[in-house]
Amino acid sequence: MVKLQSTYIEALPNQVDKKTARIHTDYMQTVAATGRLSSNNPNLQNIPIRTERGRQIRKAFIARDENHTLVSADYSQIELRIIAALCGEENMIKAFQNHEDIHKSTAAKVFNVPLEEVTKEQRSHAKTVNFGIIYGVSAFGLSNQTNLSRKESAELIEAYYKTYPRLKSFIQEQVDFARENGYVETISGRRRYLKDINSANAIVRGGAERNAVNAPIQGSAADIIKIAMINIHKKLKEENWKSKMLLQVHDELVFDVHNSELEKIQPLIKHEMENAFKMAVPLDIEIGLGRNWLEAH
DNA sequence: TCAATCACG
DNA sequence: ACGTACGTGATTGAA
Numbered sequence: 001m002v003k004l005q006s007t008y009i010e011a012l013p014n015q016v017d018k019k020t021a022r023i024h025t026d027y028m029q030t031v032a033a034t035g036r037l038s039s040n041n042p043n044l045q046n047i048p049i050r051t052e053r054g055r056q057i058r059k060a061f062i063a064r065d066e067n068h069t070l071v072s073a074d075y076s077q078i079e080l081r082i083i084a085a086l087c088g089e090e091n092m093i094k095a096f097q098n099h100e101d102i103h104k105s106t107a108a109k110v111f112n113v114p115l116e117e118v119t120k121e122q123r124s125h126a127k128t129v130n131f132g133i134i135y136g137v138s139a140f141g142l143s144n145q146t147n148l149s150r151k152e153s154a155e156l157i158e159a160y161y162k163t164y165p166r167l168k169s170f171i172q173e174q175v176d177f178a179r180e181n182g183y184v185e186t187i188s189g190r191r192r193y194l195k196d197i198n199s200a201n202a203i204v205r206g207g208a209e210r211n212a213v214n215a216p217i218q219g220s221a222a223d224i225i226k227i228a229m230i231n232i233h234k235k236l237k238e239e240n241w242k243s244k245m246l247l248q249v250h251d252e253l254v255f256d257v258h259n260s261e262l263e264k265i266q267p268l269i270k271h272e273m274e275n276a277f278k279m280a281v282p283l284d285i286e287i288g289l290g291r292n293w294l295e296a297h
Numbered sequence: 298t299c300a301a302t303c304a305c306g
Numbered sequence: 307a308c309g310t311a312c313g314t315g316a317t318t319g320a321a
Contacts, residue, residue: 046305
């Protein structure tokens, strides 16, 4: 509550540019270790959305005038798709090819129940593990995030790896590669060097091992959206579109679209984002529009 | 100046 | 036996 007031409600109006009457962020290309962009002065990659009061703040971001509309396009589950493609886990790849709800689909397999009998709690637990895998979670970490005991968490992780065996080997291979070479890399060859990967200190080494797993996933997602941004920017420029690309929020692009272009630009954006990088899984885009950033989502 | 907290993906 | 989920930036208040 205090945060929303001081960081957004009070600070943002002071950041409006006198000449353009708009807020402009700076994107940093060489800050994040994984290859993501970061955003500052002000940070527009952490505008609230999760709480009701937060959503009121997001509503304040609007299209430039009556003749424009905000369009938001985001990659659906891009990090899970990347890990599935990187390790060739057919069970997960198939779920994405069939456009299934990946967390529900995971729950059905892990808990060995029909898709239509998956409970909310089972889906929620599957979702937690799906995310945890991306971060290199342990049984203890998982039990902290759920109402499961450490033993139940260990069993859940075991069932998960039985469902997706290639994920387990992928994690091991990333760590082995890092120990051997001192770095890991993304789908486009961006490296993250891990100086602590062979540390004698198990805590420090454990952190580097999680980095070895996470960096290729988070970094590959960053590679993909950057390629999409370059291709979209080129097209908008070469074909003299009136619409502008405004913001990038890791897996989302926001555009200020002239209403005359509203129908035609959406398939363009979708196509460029879906085809930015050829992978063993399809990339899916969710696209929306509205007078403000909240509605566009 | 720095750690803790909390905003986002 | 050990400690235990990735990546950022802005604000606050103690040192």
